[in-house]
Amino acid sequence: MTELMLKYFRDKQQKAQTESIYDTQCPYCSMQCKMQLIEQRVITRKKHKTIGKDNPTSQGRLCVKGMNAHQHALHHDRLKQPLRKVNGVFEPTSWEQAYQIIAEQFTKIQQEDGKDALSVYGSASITNEEAYLLGKFARVALETKHIDYNGRLCMASAATAANMSFGVDRGFTNSLQEVPHTRCIILAGTNIAECQPTIMPYFEKAKENGAFIIAIDPRETSTTKLADLHIKNKPGTDVYIANAVMKILIDLDLLDHAFIQERTEDFDDVREYVSTLQLDTLAENAGVSLDDLYQMALVFGRESSGMIFTARGIEQQINGTDTVRAFLNLLLATGKIGKPHSGYGAITGQGNGQGAREHGQKADQLPGYRLIENEQDRRYIANVWGVSPEHLPRKGVSAYEMFERIIDGEITSMFVMCSNPVVSNPNANLIKKALKQLKFLVVTDLFLSETAKLADLVLPATSYLEDEGTLTNVEGRVLLREASYPIQGEAKHDWQILCELASILGKKQYFDFENAEAIFEELRIASKGGKADYSGITYQRLRQEKGILWPCPDTRHNGTERLFEESFAHPNGKAKMAAIPCQSNLSKPAPTEQYPLFLTTGRVMSHYLTGEQTRKSPSLAARDFEAFAEIHPDTAAKYNIQPNSLVRITSEQGWIVVRSRYSSTIRKDTVFVPFHWTENQNVNRLVADQLDPYCKMPGFKMNVVRLSPIDG
Ligand SMILES: Nc1nc2c(c(=O)[nH]1)N[C@H]1C(S)=C(S)[C@@H](COP(=O)(O)OP(=O)(O)OC[C@H]3O[C@@H](n4cnc5c(=O)[nH]c(N)nc54)[C@H](O)[C@@H]3O)O[C@H]1N2
Ligand SMILES: Nc1nc2c(c(=O)[nH]1)N[C@H]1C(S)=C(S)[C@@H](COP(=O)(O)OP(=O)(O)OC[C@H]3O[C@@H](n4cnc5c(=O)[nH]c(N)nc54)[C@H](O)[C@@H]3O)O[C@H]1N2
Ligand code: SF4
Numbered sequence: 001m002t003e004l005m006l007k008y009f010r011d012k013q014q015k016a017q018t019e020s021i022y023d024t025q026c027p028y029c030s031m032q033c034k035m036q037l038i039e040q041r042v043i044t045r046k047k048h049k050t051i052g053k054d055n056p057t058s059q060g061r062l063c064v065k066g067m068n069a070h071q072h073a074l075h076h077d078r079l080k081q082p083l084r085k086v087n088g089v090f091e092p093t094s095w096e097q098a099y100q101i102i103a104e105q106f107t108k109i110q111q112e113d114g115k116d117a118l119s120v121y122g123s124a125s126i127t128n129e130e131a132y133l134l135g136k137f138a139r140v141a142l143e144t145k146h147i148d149y150n151g152r153l154c155m156a157s158a159a160t161a162a163n164m165s166f167g168v169d170r171g172f173t174n175s176l177q178e179v180p181h182t183r184c185i186i187l188a189g190t191n192i193a194e195c196q197p198t199i200m201p202y203f204e205k206a207k208e209n210g211a212f213i214i215a216i217d218p219r220e221t222s223t224t225k226l227a228d229l230h231i232k233n234k235p236g237t238d239v240y241i242a243n244a245v246m247k248i249l250i251d252l253d254l255l256d257h258a259f260i261q262e263r264t265e266d267f268d269d270v271r272e273y274v275s276t277l278q279l280d281t282l283a284e285n286a287g288v289s290l291d292d293l294y295q296m297a298l299v300f301g302r303e304s305s306g307m308i309f310t311a312r313g314i315e316q317q318i319n320g321t322d323t324v325r326a327f328l329n330l331l332l333a334t335g336k337i338g339k340p341h342s343g344y345g346a347i348t349g350q351g352n353g354q355g356a357r358e359h360g361q362k363a364d365q366l367p368g369y370r371l372i373e374n375e376q377d378r379r380y381i382a383n384v385w386g387v388s389p390e391h392l393p394r395k396g397v398s399a400y401e402m403f404e405r406i407i408d409g410e411i412t413s414m415f416v417m418c419s420n421p422v423v424s425n426p427n428a429n430l431i432k433k434a435l436k437q438l439k440f441l442v443v444t445d446l447f448l449s450e451t452a453k454l455a456d457l458v459l460p461a462t463s464y465l466e467d468e469g470t471l472t473n474v475e476g477r478v479l480l481r482e483a484s485y486p487i488q489g490e491a492k493h494d495w496q497i498l499c500e501l502a503s504i505l506g507k508k509q510y511f512d513f514e515n516a517e518a519i520f521e522e523l524r525i526a527s528k529g530g531k532a533d534y535s536g537i538t539y540q541r542l543r544q545e546k547g548i549l550w551p552c553p554d555t556r557h558n559g560t561e562r563l564f565e566e567s568f569a570h571p572n573g574k575a576k577m578a579a580i581p582c583q584s585n586l587s588k589p590a591p592t593e594q595y596p597l598f599l600t601t602g603r604v605m606s607h608y609l610t611g612e613q614t615r616k617s618p619s620l621a622a623r624d625f626e627a628f629a630e631i632h633p634d635t636a637a638k639y640n641i642q643p644n645s646l647v648r649i650t651s652e653q654g655w656i657v658v659r660s661r662y663s664s665t666i667r668k669d670t671v672f673v674p675f676h677w678t679e680n681q682n683v684n685r686l687v688a689d690q691l692d693p694y695c696k697m698p699g700f701k702m703n704v705v706r707l708s709p710i711d712g
């Protein structure tokens with residue numbers, strides 16, 4: 001060995017000796033990429049980097065957000081002590097005192113205003129164990145019916161549609177391994193390239209293998225660039241497209257009659273309804289060409305296999321449930337589900353967007369996808385929890401509706417865990433007003449978020465680096481996030497906060513858990529026999545098998561890769577089709593002289609949701625440091641908006657000021673603003689408060705606005 005080589009190995013060994021490696025998963029999207037934080041001690045300083053780790057879903061890949069996630073988790077702004085507001089100013093307090101204040105306030109408020117005056121607002125960025133425990137905390141420790149969570153703003157319409165059509169909702173009916181082999185892919189309102197970047201190789205591989213890809217989006221994005229056909233529709237008109245394609249499939253007889261006959265019901269209703277529709281009117285309403293719709297129908301109908309993926313573009317609409325169902329009708333009519341390389345995917349959003357919607361955080365739900373209004377389900381869960389079924393509250397209202405109840409005076413206190421509703425809910429001005437009106441607001445967060453700033457008490461929580469637990473990824477694969485980084489300051493795990501608080505509230509016997517695994521053991525029993533059955537999953541299996549797809553009803557069961565091979569989850573085993581009206585009962589916003597343009601909202605690659613985390617990361621903030629409005633140059637000229645200038649956007653709900661960004665590829669009648677910024681840049685100040693009647697999803701993706709330049 002030469003001297004130089006010896007030196008190289010010596011240096012490498014020395015470096016390794018000063019390194020600590022921590023396994024974890026990315027805190028952001030539903031890909032839940034496995035990763036490692038490498039901490040290197042250099043004299044007295046610590047240097048960090050995050051690298052990907054192999055696993056069946058993300059296969060070792062990371063995107064720019066994952067690579068930089070440690071920058072927010074290790075940021076000096078992390079909350080390290082409970083904070084209490086005294087005369088409008090936060091001051092540090094002890095956990096004992098914080099718990100004491102909460103117990104006093106909650107008791108007083110329930111005595112004065114009734115049990116349901118307390119409300120709980122949860123999240124799909126917490127673990128399954130925490131989501132499960134939060135539902136139990138609301139019902140057993142607080143005995144309130146009011147609990148809902150941020151997933152209501154996210155996947156509620158896709159979940160409701162899948163339940164209605166298939167009888168169960170698991171975001172993806174197949175595993176990602178099948179995507180490269182499908183022949184035709186429809187991407188309806190999803191921007192996977194920016195929102196689930198590490199999923200892309202599955203789709204790129206499909207394309208290499210000859211799949212035809214159709215994207216439906218009012219904008220050109222990195223995702224639509226992958227497509228062979230980009231249908232650039234008007235926001236909120238996807239139901240016209242799905243119904244038009246159905247009509248063409250029927251007219252040209254590109255149907256799977258045997259599948260329709262044996263595996264579905266109510267196709268005749270669909271046939272009858274679409275026969276009343278005119279193709280050219282549908283195309284005109286959607287603002288697209290009839291040729292494109294024919295091409296979509298011909299390719300999808302003729303190919304031997306196909307998959308449809310939807311995301312928030314078509315789901316976050318006041319007819320989101322209907323719109324998704326119209327797309328599911330296409331899969332069912334062509335028999336492209338329940339068989340190899342064919343299926344449906346509602347691309348899951350948050351890290352635990354799937355698991356957190358299964359175990360009881362929803363207003364109408366109990367663990368394992370059980371229903372709080374179903375007597376048998378109530379008895380089962382009451383028995384697991386050791387309470388009497390009569391003591392379980394009934395169903396409450398959805399996320400946004402809770403804020404309306406605050407304004408009405410029915411709810412007077414809220415406990416928020418891991419969410420920033422002031423920035424993420426529609427009609428943001430009302431949300432702020434509602435939270436200010438509360439008698440008592442508690443927030444658990446990593447940072448002093450916009451919402452936490454309004455709280456009376458803020459509790460510091462641990463992050464993805466420190467908090468172990470399970471999360472269920474985009475495929476429906478349950479993963480164990482091992483997280484062992486030293487806890488910062490006095491922060492506590494969210495589950496730990498719930499257990500300790502329940503204990504102060506006199507409910508210790510129901511919340512006596514030593515660690516996340518002990519909670520999971522109870523969740524296994526609570527989910528047993530439910531639609532989302534986790535009872536066969538254990539931490540030990542998750543460590544060995546690197547994730548298991550639910551349902552997994554016993555410990556010898558391998559998990560379920562593909563759903564609906566033999567039957568759907570409705571009692572008669574059939575999928576339910578339905579005639580989906582183009583016009584919903586609610587009147588959608590339509591451009592007027594005063595508000596002539598469509599506004600649609602969404603995301604950029606480098607930021608995550610309300611931006612509370614990614615804006616703390618210098619590498620990510622540098623990519624996009626302020627909100628912007630994507631505007632077509634012709635539209636900008638019409639309203640006298642210069643490029644890169646400040647523009648005021650006004651809707652009936654309010655106004656914001658953001659920077660203009662010209663885009664010659666967006667529709668001329670549409671502007672796009674991402675929602676990762678706060679205050680005067682918070683686009684949710686513009687979003688109206690109408691909700692989808694089935695699932696209470698707000699219409700984030702279609703509003704009407706006007707633009708005006710800011711002088712000077
Ligand atoms: N970088 C990044 N990644 C994320 C997130 C993030 O904040 N940042 N958030 C995560 C979460 S929680 C979620 S829910 C997912 C969201 O993932 P996506 O739903 O893919 O993201 P969005 O940008 O909200 O919307 C997707 C696309 O819908 C289009 N669109 C808007 N209106 C319409 C319409 O009326 N019809 C159609 N067909 N398309 C429309 C938009 O132009 C946009 O390109 O991403 C997850 N991943
Ligand atoms: N206009 C518009 N609005 C939208 C959308 C849209 O497309 N357009 N999309 C909607 C969608 S899909 C979603 S999912 C929602 C998301 O909306 P929110 O849930 O409000 O968004 P986040 O930014 O994830 O908020 C999470 C908060 O919890 C904190 N946090 C992070 N990790 C932890 C933890 O482990 N424990 C605790 N206690 N706190 C933690 C973060 O610092 C942050 O303040 O927004 C919705 N709002
Ligand atoms: S943001 Fe999503 S794709 Fe990117 S590293 Fe994190 S989990 Fe993976």
Ligand SMILES: [Mo]
Nearest residue numbers: 154155349350
């Ligand atoms: Mo989401």
